Amino acid sequence: xxxxxxxxxxxxxxGLAAMFAFRLPQLQFVxxxxxxxxxxxxxxxxxxxxGVSEFFESIRTVGELKEQNALLRAQVAQLxxxxxxVPELEQxxxxxxxxxxxxxxxxxxxxxQSKVIYADPSNLVQSVTIDRGSKDGVRDGMTVITPGGLVGxxxxxxxxxxxxxxxxxxxSSVTAMLPGxxxxxxxxxxxxxxxxxxxIPQSATVRTGDKVVTSGVGGVFPxxxxxxxxxxxxxxxxxxxxxxxxxxxxxxxxxxxxxxxxNHLPMSLN
Amino acid sequence: xxxxxxxxxxxxxxxxxxxxxxxxxxMVWAIVGGIGxxxxxxxxxxxxxxxxxxxxxxxxxxxxxxxxxxxxxxIAVTPLATxxxxxxTAGVLEAFGWRINWPQVTTEVIGPxxxxxxxxxxxxxxxxxxxxxxxxxxxxx
Numbered sequence: 001x002x003x004x005x006x007x008x009x010x011x012x013x014x015g016l017a018a019m020f021a022f023r024l025p026q027l028q029f030v031x032x033x034x035x036x037x038x039x040x041x042x043x044x045x046x047x048x049x050x051g052v053s054e055f056f057e058s059i060r061t062v063g064e065l066k067e068q069n070a071l072l073r074a075q076v077a078q079l080x081x082x083x084x085x086v087p088e089l090e091q092x093x094x095x096x097x098x099x100x101x102x103x104x105x106x107x108x109x110x111x112x113q114s115k116v117i118y119a120d121p122s123n124l125v126q127s128v129t130i131d132r133g134s135k136d137g138v139r140d141g142m143t144v145i146t147p148g149g150l151v152g153x154x155x156x157x158x159x160x161x162x163x164x165x166x167x168x169x170x171x172s173s174v175t176a177m178l179p180g181x182x183x184x185x186x187x188x189x190x191x192x193x194x195x196x197x198x199x200i201p202q203s204a205t206v207r208t209g210d211k212v213v214t215s216g217v218g219g220v221f222p223x224x225x226x227x228x229x230x231x232x233x234x235x236x237x238x239x240x241x242x243x244x245x246x247x248x249x250x251x252x253x254x255x256x257x258x259x260x261x262x263n264h265l266p267m268s269l270n
Numbered sequence: 271x272x273x274x275x276x277x278x279x280x281x282x283x284x285x286x287x288x289x290x291x292x293x294x295x296x297m298v299w300a301i302v303g304g305i306g307x308x309x310x311x312x313x314x315x316x317x318x319x320x321x322x323x324x325x326x327x328x329x330x331x332x333x334x335x336x337x338x339x340x341x342x343x344x345i346a347v348t349p350l351a352t353x354x355x356x357x358x359t360a361g362v363l364e365a366f367g368w369r370i371n372w373p374q375v376t377t378e379v380i381g382p383x384x385x386x387x388x389x390x391x392x393x394x395x396x397x398x399x400x401x402x403x404x405x406x407x408x409x410x411x
Contacts, residue, residue, distance in 0.1 A: 120311050123275050123379055124359055124370075127312035155312055163312050171368040190371065192378070193274075253274070 095147075095257055102147035102259075109222070111145070111259040112136060117161065126169035126191060126252075127152075132260060133160040141220070141266040144258050149226035149249025150174065150214060151258050153266075162260070167227070168193065168252055176227050177215035181205050184215050187227055187246060193253070195228060195246040202242060206233045212246055222264045273382045277390050278355065280307055280318075281325065285351040286391070286398040288326040289333025289344040296326035313359070314366045321358035325351050348391040349384035356380045 099113070114132040132138050134157045144151040144164045152172065155165040167174055172189040176197060183204030185197045200206060210230045216223030228246040235242045280303040288296025304319025311318060329344075329351055336343045356379065364370040 118310065119276075120313075121276070121280075121307045122311050122313055122318065122359060123278070123383065124356065124363060124368075124375065125311060125313045129310065165312055169312075169368075170370060171363075188369065190374070192374075 098147035099259070108263075109261050110263040111261050112138070114138075114162075114258055114260055116255050116258060124170075124191065126166040126172075126189065127155065128164050128166065128255060130162050130164055130258060130260070131160070133158050133162050135159045137262050138162045138260055139262075139265060143221050143225070143261045143264060145225055145261060146250050146255075146258055148251075149228065150221065151250055151252075151255065153220065154260065164258070166252060167195065168248065174221060174227060175215045175217040176212045178204065178206060178210050178230075179213055180210060184217065185241075185244075187212065193248065194231070195248055197230075197244045197246050198241060200242040200244060202235070202237075202240065204242065206230060206235075206242060206244055208232060220266045222261065272386055275379065275382055275386060277386050278352065278383065279390070279394070280304075281322065281351060281355050282348070282387060282391050282394040283398070284322050284326050285329050285333075285348065286344070286395045288330040289336070289347070289395075290398060290402045293327055293330030296330045297323050300326035313363060317359055317362045320362060321355045324358050325355045328354055345388065345391050345395050348388040352384045352387045353380055356383065 103109075112132055114130040114136075116128045117131050118129050120127040130144075138154060138157050140154055140157055142154045144153060150167055152164045152166040152169070154162050156163045165172055166189065167187065168189040168191065170189050170191045174187040175184065176187045177184050178200075181204050183200055183206065185200040187195050187197045190196055197212060208230055212227045212230065214221040214223055214225045214227060226249045228248040230244045231247045232245045233242060234244065284296060284300045284303050287299050300322035301319055304316075304322040307318035307322075308315045329347060332347060332350075333344050336347065356375070360368075360370045360372070360375055
């Protein structure tokens, strides 16, 4: 039995001796040399083992990353949607601000806002259809405006929609006035973006740039709504009246939202 | 919209079908298309229908003769279709109280529309020509 334990006792003895021996300063260098020799090998081995543990760690976290990825994609999609809406919201804000300013300057009018759905399919008729109708209180003959100026009048209504005949239509006539000289005339549509004002008395002073507003004569349109501004005047001494070309105050090519004045109806001759 | 004008697609479809299938079929589709346009227009109801019917009748007579010489020659007839359609429309409007400045309508509406409609007619007629061929093949078979 003792002979079987001998190798064990021998090894334990060497070990104890080494423990005490390497505490001696003189033998520290052996430890240092060993460390220098084995450090790179140790580094490689620990790097490999780190890689292996990271590999297994990554397998474990793939599921979590997928979830995070899906969540981030949803957030990006939501933010993209919000960003796309920003110009539209800015536009709406500007329109509402213009409407508010107009309300402050024209407190007598009551109106409902309406969107233009489509324009007339004919190239010879200038009209648009809006998304408000008789069930919203819209009636034939009501005046349609924007905060910028006069658009036209309701020509026909249905329960949910109404057709607006624009002042640029060649069948449209608006009795108008030059506020400065109080001269009255008739503004006719010409199918184009230029209106013509006729029957202006020869004695009236009409200048380029003068504003033209509705006169209220005839009771079709309320008084004082801006129609446009004079761009040119034609005056001949041989004629009874002057004529003028007018640039409309409203840009009909970009007409999107309009206001229907609901507390003014044309006077009936009956 | 180009030059402030809309391409008259319904006119092109009716004109093409009239030239390919004859006056009777063309006028049927003129009535269908015309009623559709009249429902959405501020023009007196029936204006578009009448204008399309007249155009379909005229082109149905001309088109079948032209097709025998060259199948794509009818495209050159598009300006005639545009002129007929718009003159009839303007005439009806004037009869109902619209002020029509004929020189302005001719130079600023009908003239440019002849060019626009002719450009689009290349596609429209080509498409309907194939549809017509397929229909005739099925009938013969």
